[in-house]
Amino acid sequence: MVRQLDYMQMKAIFARFEEAEAHPKGELDHTNAYTLLVAVALSAQATDVGVNKATKDLFPIADTPAKMLALGEEGLIEHIKTIGLFRQKAKNVLKMSRILVEKYDGLVPSSRAALVELPGVGRKTANVVLNMWFGHPAQAVDTHIFRVGNRTGICPGRDVEAVERAIEDNVPVEYQRHAHHWLILHGRYICVARKPKCGACPIREWCQFEEKTQ
Known part of the structure; x- marks a missing residue:
C-alpha cells in the first residue's frame, strides 16, 4: 500500500481540484x-x-x-x-x-x-x-475513490471505511465539503482503472502511482 501524502501535498492537490472546478456536482438527476x-x-x-x-x-x-x-x-x-x-x-x-x-x-x-x-x-x-442535499462533509467512497485513494496516496486504505477515515482525517477541512466529488470525477474521467490518463492529470506531480502512463 502506498503511503499517506502529507498535509502540504494534500492541500496542494485539493487546491488544484478546486481551481479546476470550484463547485463539483453529482451526476444523478434529482429534484429534492x-x-x-x-x-x-x-x-x-x-x-x-x-x-x-x-x-x-x-x-x-x-x-x-x-x-x-x-x-x-x-x-x-x-x-x-x-x-x-x-x-x-x-x-x-x-x-x-x-x-x-x-x-x-x-x-x-x-x-x-x-x-x-x-x-x-x-x-x-x-x-x-x-x-x-444537507451539506454535511460526509464522504461517500465508491470504486473510483477507492482506486484513486490507494493509487495516488491521497486516502489509502484496505477497505472503504478505512478510505473514508483517511479522507476525513487527512483532507484539509476547507476541502472536506467537496472532497468526494472531486475524487469521484477524477477517477471517472482521468484516473481510470485500465489506462489512467496520467498525461492529462492535474495532480501528477504528487501522485505515487509508479506505473504512470504518458
Missing part, C-alpha cells in the same frame, strides 16, 4: 431530497447515465414517498426495469417510502443513523444524501 435518495439507491451496480434515463419519466410522477407508494410495485418496475436488480430495488424503494411516510412524515431524515436503517440504504448512499 427524496428523489436524490431514490436515485442513489437505484445506482448500486448501475451507471448514473442508466439511472437518469430510468428516472427521467419516473420522478415527474413520483417525487414524494406518498406518490411512489401510489404508483405501486409494478408501476415502479415499469420505469426501472432497465436497471440491474430492478425487482429488489423496487421492493426496497417502496419499503423505504412507507417508512418515510409512517415514521418521518414523508421527509428524508438528515442523520446517517436514520438513513442507514432504511431498506436499500447503506453507508455510501446515506453519505451521498448527507453531502449533496
